[in-house]
Amino acid sequence: MNVENYKLGQRIASLRKNKNLSQAELAKIINIGTSTLGMYETGKREPNNEMLSRIADYFNVTTDYLLGRAISSDDKLAWQDLGMAYGGHIPDELKDMYRAIAEEYVKKHPEALKKKRK
Structure with missing residues (x-):
């Protein structure tokens, strides 16, 4: 398992739980299978750029945030x-x-x- 994918998955799971959504509910919202979302959250699979953008848009966060790039290149907090x-x-x-x-x-x-x- 790729550590970066796992961190991404943890962020997705955390955002989902903060909205009190099940994996099935979020999967339906972003138009993917529940098992695919489960693999994202466990780091077994990585979303492509389009899906990463779709997830970020739904949760109103940046793709950099999802990827764990919380601090920008000019050292400002996101x-x-x-x-x-x-x-x-x-x-x-x-x-x-x-x-x-x-x-x-x-x-x-x-x-x-x-x-x-x-």
């Missing part, structure tokens, strides 16, 4: 990382507060942005 509790979308009234908290954390722990992904 909104999706902060908004998991809100299904990947932070309400506008909370964005300033979340940004301030994240920026303060990064100032105190700059090494957090530099960790290599395994």
